[in-house]
Amino acid sequence: MTAPLHEAHRAGPGRALPDTQQGMRRRNLARVMHTVSAEGPLSRAAVASHIGLTRAAVSTLVDELIRSGLLQELGPERPGRVGRPGSALAVSGHGPAGIGAEVGVDHLAVCAVDLRGQVRARAVRHGTNRGRSPEPVLDELTELVRRVVVEAEREGLWPAGLAVAVPGLVARDARTVVSAPNLGWHDTDLGALLPTDQPLTVDNEANFGALAELWLGESTPRDFLHVSAEIGIGAAVVVAGGLLRGTRGFAGELGHVPVRPDGPACPCGGRGCLEQYAGEEAVLRAAGLSPGEDRVGLLAGRAADADTDVRRALHDAGEALGIALTGAVNLLDPESVVLGGALAGLAPWLLPSLEAELDRRTAGPACPVTVSRLGPEGPLLGAAHSVVRAVLDDPAAVSGGALTA
Numbered sequence: 048m049t050a051p052l053h054e055a056h057r058a059g060p061g062r063a064l065p066d067t068q069q070g071m072r073r074r075n076l077a078r079v080m081h082t083v084s085a086e087g088p089l090s091r092a093a094v095a096s097h098i099g100l101t102r103a104a105v106s107t108l109v110d111e112l113i114r115s116g117l118l119q120e121l122g123p124e125r126p127g128r129v130g131r132p133g134s135a136l137a138v139s140g141h142g143p144a145g146i147g148a149e150v151g152v153d154h155l156a157v158c159a160v161d162l163r164g165q166v167r168a169r170a171v172r173h174g175t176n177r178g179r180s181p182e183p184v185l186d187e188l189t190e191l192v193r194r195v196v197v198e199a200e201r202e203g204l205w206p207a208g209l210a211v212a213v214p215g216l217v218a219r220d221a222r223t224v225v226s227a228p229n230l231g232w233h234d235t236d237l238g239a240l241l242p243t244d245q246p247l248t249v250d251n252e253a254n255f256g257a258l259a260e261l262w263l264g265e266s267t268p269r270d271f272l273h274v275s276a277e278i279g280i281g282a283a284v285v286v287a288g289g290l291l292r293g294t295r296g297f298a299g300e301l302g303h304v305p306v307r308p309d310g311p312a313c314p315c316g317g318r319g320c321l322e323q324y325a326g327e328e329a330v331l332r333a334a335g336l337s338p339g340e341d342r343v344g345l346l347a348g349r350a351a352d353a354d355t356d357v358r359r360a361l362h363d364a365g366e367a368l369g370i371a372l373t374g375a376v377n378l379l380d381p382e383s384v385v386l387g388g389a390l391a392g393l394a395p396w397l398l399p400s401l402e403a404e405l406d407r408r409t410a411g412p413a414c415p416v417t418v419s420r421l422g423p424e425g426p427l428l429g430a431a432h433s434v435v436r437a438v439l440d441d442p443a444a445v446s447g448g449a450l451t452a
Contacts, residue, residue: 072108072443073441073442073443073444075098075100075104075108076108076111076112076441076442076443077439077440077441077442078098078100079094079098079105079108079109079112079118080112080117080118080138080438080439080442081439081440082094082097082098083118083136083137083138084138084162084163084439087135087136087137087138088121088135088136088137089135089136090134090135090136091105091106091109091134091136094109094136109136112442115142115442115445116139116141116142116143117138117139117142117143117162117438117442117445118136118137118138118139119136119137119138119139119140119141120134120135120136121134121135121136121137122134122135137163138162138163139161139162139163140161140162140163140165140203141161141202141203141204142161142162142203142204142205143162143204143205143206143207143435143438143445144159144160144161144162144167144199144204144205144206144207144434144435145159145160145206145207145208145210145430145431145432145433145434145435145436145437145438146158146159146192146195146196146199146206146207146208146209146210146245146431146434147159147160147209147210147211147212147255147427147428147429147430147431147432147433147434148188148191148192148209148210148211148212148427148430149211149212149213149252149426149427149430150176150184150185150188150211150212150213150214150230151176151214151252151277152175152176152177152214152229152230152277152278152279153173153174153175153176153177153277153278153340154171154172154173154174154176155171155172155176155184155187155188155191156169156170156171156172156191156427157169157170157171157188157191157192157194157195157427158170158195158427158428158431159195159196159198159199159204159206159431160428160431160432160434160435161202161204161435162435162438162439164263164432164435166428166431167198167199167202167204168195168196168198168199168202169195170191170194170195170198171191172187172191173340176230177229177230177231177278178230178231179230179231181224181230181232181235181237181240182240184230185237185240185241186240188211188241189241189242192209192241192242193242206245207245207246207434207435207437207438207445208245208246208247208248208434208437209241209242209245209246209247209248209434210247210248210249210250210255210430210431210433210434211237211241211247211248211249211250211430212250212251212252212255212256212426212427212429212430213227213230213237213249213250213251213252214227214229214230214251214252214277214278214279214281215227215228215229215230215232215251216251216296216297216300217249217250217251217296218295218296219292219295219296220238221247221248221249221250222236222237222238222247222248222249223235223236223237223238223249224237224249225297226315228279228313228314228315229278229279229314237249246434248433248434250430250433251281251283251299252275252281252426253273253274253275253281253282253283253299253426254283254290254292254299254429255425255426255427255428255429255430255433256273256275256281256283256387256388256419256421256425256426256429257271257273257283257284257285257290257385257387257425257429258283258290258429258432258433259421259424259425259426259428259429259432260273260385260387260419260421260425260429261285261288262429262432262436263421263428263432264385264419264420264421265420267385268382268383269285269286269287269288269382270285270286270287270381270382271285271381271382271383271384271385272284272285272372272375272376272379272381272383272384272385273285273384273385273387273419274301274368274372274384274385274386274387274388274390275386275387275388275389275390275425275426276302276325276326276327276388276389276390277326277327277388277389277423278322278326278327278328279302279322279326280301280302280321280322280325280326280368281299281300281301281302282299282300282301282302282375283298283299284298284299284375284379284381286379301321301371301372301375302320302321302322302326303315303317303320303321303322304320304321304371304374304375305317305318305319305320305321306319306320306321306324306367306370306371307319307324307367310323310324311323321367321368321370321371324363324364324367325364325365325367325368325371327342327343327346327389328342329364330346330360330361330364330393331345331346331360333356333359333360333363333364334346334349334354334356334357334359334360334361335356336349336357342389343389343392343393343423344392346360346361346393347392347393350393350395350396357396358396361393361396361397362396362399362400363400364393364397365396365397365398365399365400365401365404366400366401366403366404368390368397368401368404369400369401369402369403369404369405369408370404370408372384372401372404372405373404373405373408373409376405376409376414377408377409377410377411380411381414382414382415383414383415383416383417384405384414384415384416384417385416385417385418385419386398386416386417386418386419387419387421387422387423387425388419388422388423388425388426389422389423390418391418391419391420391421391422391423392422392423394418398416398418401416402416
């Protein structure tokens with residue numbers, strides 16, 4: 048296989064930085080940030096013990112990070128430790144924040160997440176984006192971004208970057224939407240239509256959903272297949288803690304895997320794609336229901352009330368998902384499959400037939416299927432946290448900070 052593995056976050060304590068004194072310093076700054084973020088509050092001595100540097104070296108790095116506003120001192124450590132208490136360090140709740148945005152078929156959403164991983168501002172607009180040209184949609188998204196940034200600035204934050212989740216194929220330049228059939232967008236450069244005053248990354252919503260699961264999920268393995276759905280269905284493959292993107296960056300298009308080759312036509316140009324059986328609108332259509340604003344809530348409510356048509360439609364959707372996932376599981380042998388997005392809210396009625404198909408068709412032992420607690424929030428949170436991770440990965444590169452590379 049020629050498809051390269053890409054790190055789940057593009058930088059990190061082990062990222063490819065120049066093999067120079069400055070490069071080593073930047074790696075060590077990242078190691079300090081990641082350690083305090085994951086284990087803090089910690090004293091300088093505890094950080095030094097965690098990362099294997101001298102206390103003097105760590106103190107120099109910490110002082111830089113405090114001056115830049117990325118770390119803060121909380122005062123003496125809690126009592127009960129041996130020796131003189133040190134000053135506890137924590138990631139700052141002020142300074143840089145990750146701005147995440149999502150373009151959905153029927154909504155736009157933006158949020159700001161601080162370095163501690165807390166959502167500090169949020170804005171949402173409901174309304175269809177299908178069939179609309181990109182310009183007015185992205186104008187509305189830009190307005191939401193501005194509102195969130197203003198609210199975040201009132202909290203002492205400033206945007207370190209903008210990451211946008213979209214329901215479609217994204218080129219390796221991380222800004223061009225090659226194809227988003229459910230929006231009707233093709234070869235659209237979002238970089239030319241969104242604010243240019245902060246770094247921009249565009250990625251498939253399923254990829255950001257998988258990253259959110261990796262970073263925020265409970266006991267998430269480092270090898271898994273993440274499946275999410277709204278109108279369409281997407282997937283992301285995580286191997287050894289990194290996204291498997293494929294040669295062109297298009298890996299994971301599970302929704303366009305044919306489950307019945309002679310089935311109904313799909314907007315992608317194929318026939319019988321999974322999306323035509325297990326996407327939200329497909330399930331509503333099979334159940335004889337009209338789409339509303341809360342499609343998942345409608346289906347879940349009717350299924351809970353033992354609506355026969357809805358339960359049959361969800362059973363058939365789970366069966367189609369199981370058929371499509373069988374190929375991926377047999378090919379990739381993941382540790383688990385994680386259902387996210389709208390699928391999470393419908394899991395009680397999808398899982399029986401889905402798991403039955405996987406058990407029946409998988410060559411090896413049955414692959415466990417879990418349900419994401421993040422649900423439809425995954426892509427938006429993953430987008431915002433990807434910016435936060437980039438700050439932790441290379442604090443010296445954060446614009447507006449006091450660190451010099």
